[in-house]
Amino acid sequence: MELINIEGTPKTPTVTMNPTTGVVEIKGRSIPENSIEFYKPVVDWLDEYSSNPAPKTVVNVQLEYFNTSSSKCILDVFKKLEQIKLVNADVVINWYYEEDDEDMLEAGEDYESIIKVPFKMIEIVD
Amino acid sequence: MSLFLNECYTQMNQGEVIVAYKGCINADIISNTLNLIESKLDESVPNTPIRKKLYNVLVESLQNLFHHVDIPPDLDTECESNFGVFILSKVDNSFRIATGNFIKNSKAPILKEKIDKINSLSKEELKDFYKFVLNNQTFSEKGGGGLGLIDIARKTGNKLDYTFYDYSPEYSFFNMNVLINE
Numbered sequence: 001m002e003l004i005n006i007e008g009t010p011k012t013p014t015v016t017m018n019p020t021t022g023v024v025e026i027k028g029r030s031i032p033e034n035s036i037e038f039y040k041p042v043v044d045w046l047d048e049y050s051s052n053p054a055p056k057t058v059v060n061v062q063l064e065y066f067n068t069s070s071s072k073c074i075l076d077v078f079k080k081l082e083q084i085k086l087v088n089a090d091v092v093i094n095w096y097y098e099e100d101d102e103d104m105l106e107a108g109e110d111y112e113s114i115i116k117v118p119f120k121m122i123e124i125v126d
Numbered sequence: 127m128s129l130f131l132n133e134c135y136t137q138m139n140q141g142e143v144i145v146a147y148k149g150c151i152n153a154d155i156i157s158n159t160l161n162l163i164e165s166k167l168d169e170s171v172p173n174t175p176i177r178k179k180l181y182n183v184l185v186e187s188l189q190n191l192f193h194h195v196d197i198p199p200d201l202d203t204e205c206e207s208n209f210g211v212f213i214l215s216k217v218d219n220s221f222r223i224a225t226g227n228f229i230k231n232s233k234a235p236i237l238k239e240k241i242d243k244i245n246s247l248s249k250e251e252l253k254d255f256y257k258f259v260l261n262n263q264t265f266s267e268k269g270g271g272g273l274g275l276i277d278i279a280r281k282t283g284n285k286l287d288y289t290f291y292d293y294s295p296e297y298s299f300f301n302m303n304v305l306i307n308e
Contacts, residue, residue: 031189103175
């Protein structure tokens with residue numbers, strides 16, 4: 001499987017996915033008008049990765065902003081991670097939020113209550 | 127036509143205006159507007175959580191104008207895509223986001239029902255409703271997820287104030303105002 005490296009733009013996040021280390025990173029802003037188009041390669045990659053995942057998959061989500069259109073796609077990404085966990089692989093989602101950003105913390109907690117993958121909420125302190 | 131719009135625009139125009147826009151709405155215009163507002167907010171809103179909340183609600187409001195708009199055929203506009211009105215202003219200790227767009231009258235009752243439902247829910251109920259729609263509803267053909275208004279209500283903690291102005295037997299002008307408390 002290939003390594004994925006999507007460079008961020010003002011409306012879309014930087015995404016890196018490494019099949020060997022099992023580290024996935026989504027970082028920046030996710031506010032595109034058409035988020036399905038943006039997330040399709042990410043979801044497809046995870047779909048393929050789930051058939052032969054690394055022993056441990058660590059997903060770092062560090063978003064400054066995301067729109068509601070992205071929120072559905074992010075859920076799709078997390079649902080793929082749930083599948084990976086089902087094949088007895090270790091999966092953890094690190095959800096980063098900036099100090100005092102209660103909206104972003106709450107958004108992480110919403111996902112945590114829906115998705116059966118362990119979440120770690122990490123506050124970024126300046 | 128323009129007299130009608132000017133009247134709606136005047137109704138929406140309250141407080142100390144930061145940015146006002148009336149015209150075509152497309153992805154580039156949304157990007158430019160967000161960039162402009164962001165640089166203004168960096169200077170004028172030192173409180174980061176409030177600035178982020180405001181920015182988030184702006185994104186949803188502008189993208190609502192992108193995803194859910196109808197254009198009356200007799201509207202005198204050169205827009206290839208959507209037509210909308212957007213005003214960000216400061217009213218007392220709040221920021222006020224007013225948006226306006228035309229909508230087919232046939233769709234108005236569903237929108238009204240949705241907003242009334244959102245306005246009737248408590249903070250906890252809104253959270254549950256958001257999670258339910260997130261987890262159960264598929265995207266509309268235009269790419270909207272049906273979450274925008276719920277998210278706006280949740281983030282602002284305020285009711286969604288709205289008016290439908292009669293335009294023609296088939297179309298209305300829908301105006302929505304939300305407040306973000308500073």
